[in-house]
Amino acid sequence: xxxxxxxxxxxxxxxxxxxxxxxxxxxxxxxxxxxxxxxxxxxxxxxxxxxxxxxxxxxxxxxxxxxxxxxxxxxxxxxxxxxxxxxxxxxxxxxxxxxxxxxxxxxxxxxxxxxxxxxxxxxxxxxxxxxxxxxxxxxxxxxxxxxxxxxxxxxxxxxxxxxxxxxxxxxxxxxxxxx
Numbered sequence: 589x590x591x592x593x594x595x596x597x598x599x600x601x602x603x604x605x606x607x608x609x610x611x612x613x614x615x616x617x618x619x620x621x622x623x624x625x626x627x628x629x630x631x632x633x634x635x636x637x638x639x640x641x642x643x644x645x646x647x648x649x650x651x652x653x654x655x656x657x658x659x660x661x662x663x664x665x666x667x668x669x670x671x672x673x674x675x676x677x678x679x680x681x682x683x684x685x686x687x688x689x690x691x692x693x694x695x696x697x698x699x700x701x702x703x704x705x706x707x708x709x710x711x712x713x714x715x716x717x718x719x720x721x722x723x724x725x726x727x728x729x730x731x732x733x734x735x736x737x738x739x740x741x742x743x744x745x746x747x748x749x750x751x752x753x754x755x756x757x758x759x760x761x762x763x764x765x766x767x
Contacts, residue, residue: 592617618649626651633677642666656681660693671697686725691733694723699756708763709753
């Protein structure tokens with residue numbers, strides 16, 4: 589079962605198993621047993637079985653691998669866990685305080701938090717300053733992370749009266765639809 593789950597390419601050593609068949613077997617196995625794996629993995633961090641099922645529905649059979657690579661996905665939809673809780677999980681997974689993943693997640697979290705307080709955007713300077721303080725990371729690192737999120741369009745920007753404002757894409761789209 590470990591071979592099927594973790595190294596399906598070894599199945600190709602069996603007569604009649606092509607790489608495509610090996611991948612299909614592994615994918616089906618993961619689909620059938622994936623929820624159990626996610627429940628067990630998330631339980632190590634004190635997360636409930638219901639949260640694991642929700643994560644599995646959102647991220648699919650590769651949920652554990654995806655969360656190991658980027659535990660900060662737990663801060664976003666559909667779980668929306670608190671940043672401090674996810675930051676603890678990330679620390680256990682050896683994600684560094686200054687990692688690009690943490691900085692990006694901190695910026696997104698700051699904007700989501702402010703959106704919950706009724707703000708569709710934040711001035712760039714305020715977002716950089718508040719996120720740097722929140723994450724206890726140098727402002728230059730935060731600015732580099734913000735520029736990366738803007739380049740990938742995970743965040744958007746608009747300038748009004750010579751002030752640059754940073755938006756989550758869905759909130760900018762909603763605001764533009766209203767005007």
